[in-house]
Amino acid sequence: MITWAKVIAYFVAAVAAINSFGHQVALLSAAELGTIFGFVPVAWVVPTTVDALAIVALMVRLHEGITERTKRAAMWPLILAGGLSIAANVAEAHNIVGIVVGVWTVLSYMLCEVFVARLRAAESPPRPVAPIYVPPPLPMATIDIKPVPTKKDGRPYSERHQRRLRNGR
Numbered sequence: 001m002i003t004w005a006k007v008i009a010y011f012v013a014a015v016a017a018i019n020s021f022g023h024q025v026a027l028l029s030a031a032e033l034g035t036i037f038g039f040v041p042v043a044w045v046v047p048t049t050v051d052a053l054a055i056v057a058l059m060v061r062l063h064e065g066i067t068e069r070t071k072r073a074a075m076w077p078l079i080l081a082g083g084l085s086i087a088a089n090v091a092e093a094h095n096i097v098g099i100v101v102g103v104w105t106v107l108s109y110m111l112c113e114v115f116v117a118r119l120r121a122a123e124s125p126p127r128p129v130a131p132i133y134v135p136p137p138l139p140m141a142t143i144d145i146k147p148v149p150t151k152k153d154g155r156p157y158s159e160r161h162q163r164r165l166r167n168g169r
Contacts, residue, residue, distance in 0.1 A: 005119055009112035013058070016109040020085035021047045023092040023102060047088075054081035058113065078113065082106050 024047035033042035060066055060074035089102025150156050157165070 005112075005116050009109070009116045012105075012112045013109045016085070016105040017051055017054075019102070019105045020089055021051060024050065024085070024088040027088050027092045050081050050084050053077050054085075057081065061113070078110065082110050 025043050028043035028046055029041075031043075035041050036045060054077070057074045057076075057078040061071050061078070066074075085106045086103050089106065090099050093099040093102050156162075
């Protein structure tokens with residue numbers, strides 16, 4: 001079941017990437033940003049970095065050896081790349097239908113990614129937890145406490161009187 005969910009998520013991701021990449025190139029071409037090194041058009045470089053960020057974040061999220069904390073942290077670049085794609089899709093849209101299609105393609109991909117991650121988490125067995133070593137308790141030292149001599153009414157003798165009792169004088 002999870003393999004079909006992954007296949008569908010990848011298909012939706014491909015559709016979203018193609019749609020979004022085209023909109024980003026058209027938007028940046030209209031801005032006439034020029035070229036890098038005299039021959040690389042900026043209108044093609046920036047969308048490539050946005051999509052590369054999304055691909056790297058997706059690879060981190062899908063890797064089995066990565067901790068859950070890192071997988072959650074990789075969701076932020078994925079959201080950032082998705083937000084940039086949505087912004088470009090909306091800016092390039094000419095009517096309400098174009099806006100809805102531009103937003104829906106990216107959001108549907110992001111939702112697929114979240115659902116696939118939840119399916120994987122539900123189907124994966126829990127990791128074994130290493131037992132925690134608890135050292136045995138240390139033996140308690142015994143303290144020999146002698147009672148303080150007291151008068152008949154319960155009050156302790158003075159210090160001088162106690163010294164005299166100890167020395168036998």
